[in-house]
Amino acid sequence: MDLKAETSWRVRAVLLNVADSASIDSAVRFVRNETGKCGLWGLVNNAGRSIPIGPSEWMQVEDFRKVLDVNLFGLIELTLKLLPLLKKARGRVINVSSVMGRLVLTGGGYSVSKWAVESFSDSLRRDMRHFGVKVSVIEPGFFKTAVTNVNLIDADLRRLWEQLPMDVKETYGEKYLENYIKAQRFAMSLLCSKDISKVTHCMQHALTARHPRSRYAAGWDARLIWLPISYLPSFMADFIVCALFPVPKEDGTACLNQVNVTNP
Template identity: 70%
Template sequence: MLVHPRLLQDGCLQPQARAHHRVRQRFRPPACQAAGWQRFPRHRGVPHRDGLGGAGALGLPQAEGAPPGRNGRREHQGGAGVCEQRGGRARRLCSSPGLWGLVNNAGRSTPIGPAEWMHLEDFTTVLDVNLLGTIDVTLHFLPLLKKARGRVVNVASIMGRLALTGGGYCLSKWGVEAFSDSLRRDMQHFGIKVSIIEPGFFKTNMTRLDLIEADLKRLWTRLPRETKRSYGQTYFDDYVKSQAFSMDLLCSRRISTVTSCMEHALTARFPRTRYAAGWDAKLLWIPLSYLPSFASDFVISSLLPSPAAAAARKP
């Protein structure tokens, strides 16, 4: 049994987000220490005292005599590349008892929208953070997790079951699901347990309407004139309204639902393979994912407007 388990939380919630107060209380350092945890948060875009700031820093104390940072790989926007730069320090710090828990929670949602509105870099921007960042961080800390026979908790999404929108977000979450499944089967021989959390819609920065609408306007503005004509201005206006309607209807403020799943996955003797977080995930999206494709297509399409060209073809 580990007397002082170590926990790395990747993609921690930013400290100035007032709406996440209860989440921070659950995973704040005093609470972790009281439970016997040693916590190493990694924030996205929050500078740290140890100089590991920038886009996703590992909140780990510097080891004495550690060499200057050397980054042999490209840094993902979500900061996964920082692990290449600082992974040696993390290993030296935790070399004795290993790492008990790794929570991969970093992510971004935009750009979202019809696939035709995207450029290749719009996909890679999201995939670098949500998928490649998760893989990169996990691979760097697997040796420590094997020493402790620890836990990996990957935060996916119900959009890892249903592609509700275009863009890189759904692709990345499907990838997280597949990576987690293969990792779980590979690591079970070493005593590592891998859990997936599939949250529904919650009130976070990822679902802020002002950010989503601003990004949709950016995508719409750069479209060629012919593409705009095929969709129509009305389609764009209705698409923005549908996003606002869906977010207002579905988003929950009880983010503690998600952190409770994290806590169970890290501390339970028999953690679950998958956790559904949120009423919409349990009652709407996951049941819908088991229906035939024509049924899920009908439900999802009913939530979105039709382009002008499609409406013109109707008799």
């Protein structure tokens, strides 16, 4: 009722858990009943989760799976099941990826899922062009949402740290966790924008423009920092990204350099 009061009586809402196939099937039936013979004009896949993020060595396979189930597999399943309706209307698919789908900043399943969303979107765009269905990707920078909630990120980083074996902790050093958290907090406070309309304007254009773009960069940091870095040679991008995070106690790069010098 609150949603209708804020928007329009024409709005229809349905609860959807993209990580549950039964929930997806229920939502597809709802959409089919609402759209009838007209088909579906637009699908915006925006559901996502970020945590756990952090050094990949700190995680288990299940930590990756939790993120992939929402960010990737749920997106793919919902899209495939709605494709018949989208083809009927010659509609639009808009997948919300991230700048981290172009440039990896941390370990964990988030960047893995967003790179896969980029790939899925590219293949789907080329397949569906023959049927008049247009597919766009939105690559937001950092915005103040639940995905970038520093308190949630901090708590999960501490959880990951506490479950590490002692020998692994020793390779990072006792101060590494706190320094990593400080780096995350500093980056979020500096980069996160409160203006979510920069993302929703991209969605609107992708849904309504006669010629929607294949990709949209949302946010000043996406346009001026992260996407330009993604085009740099790997050694240059590595240097910049690694400078954002603390160095583990056992830094193997010094040993590697020594080997290269003594063994030409």
